[in-house]
Amino acid sequence: ETGVTQTPRHLVMGMTNKKSLKCEQHLGHNAMYWYKQSAKKPLELMFVYSLEERVENNSVPSRFSPECPNSSHLFLHLHTLQPEDSALYLCASSQARLASSYNEQFFGPGTRLTVL
Amino acid sequence: AQKVTQAQTEISVVEKEDVTLDCVYETRDTTYYLFWYKQPPSGELVFLIRRNSFDEQNEISGRYSWNFQKSTSSFNFTITASQVVDSAVYFCALSAGSSNTGKLIFGQGTTLQVKP
Numbered sequence: 001e002t003g004v005t006q007t008p009r010h011l012v013m014g015m016t017n018k019k020s021l022k023c024e025q026h027l028g029h030n031a032m033y034w035y036k037q038s039a040k041k042p043l044e045l046m047f048v049y050s051l052e053e054r055v056e057n058n059s060v061p062s063r064f065s066p067e068c069p070n071s072s073h074l075f076l077h078l079h080t081l082q083p084e085d086s087a088l089y090l091c092a093s094s095q096a097r098l099a100s101s102y103n104e105q106f107f108g109p110g111t112r113l114t115v116l
Numbered sequence: 117a118q119k120v121t122q123a124q125t126e127i128s129v130v131e132k133e134d135v136t137l138d139c140v141y142e143t144r145d146t147t148y149y150l151f152w153y154k155q156p157p158s159g160e161l162v163f164l165i166r167r168n169s170f171d172e173q174n175e176i177s178g179r180y181s182w183n184f185q186k187s188t189s190s191f192n193f194t195i196t197a198s199q200v201v202d203s204a205v206y207f208c209a210l211s212a213g214s215s216n217t218g219k220l221i222f223g224q225g226t227t228l229q230v231k232p
Contacts, residue, residue, distance in 0.1 A: 042223060043220075
């Protein structure tokens, strides 16, 4: 595998379900990000992890819970979601001593989430 | 406040035409970085270019060129002799501040359709 991979690519879940999105980067980067891309909004940053420590939490509802067990893996745990949470969830990684403004981010293909 | 505006929502051209995608940004920081990403139908964002605020040289890469003008806070992207494979959504993004955690502020995106 190369680059940034995400699984699953598509997910349909009910509002009472619990599911997890997985992201893995094979680039040796040390910062990882979760973004949400809705149909009528620009990409929104949700979480940033640098050296496995969460450095930014962008006012995301608690029904989204990130986990970064190591610098290569990032999870987004989902529970009791709402239909408006349906979106494309993108993972990205970058190389930086600390997540910083000048390093380009490399994105995965995303998980298309539908909440019924 | 930091903001990126891509005023063109959708552009449609015929193959071999030149097309320019506009990007206007706002930031009070003197150090910042600008990016362009391409999002093909597969979903993942593909990094195209990064420019820093201290380098106003325009850049050309094959059929792609970028015009960075601080005086007008613009970072426009031109595709010369467009091809059908250029059809995608293009995002301009801004990252600013020396203590930035890597947060990218994205524009709304411009959907480019290149017809054969």
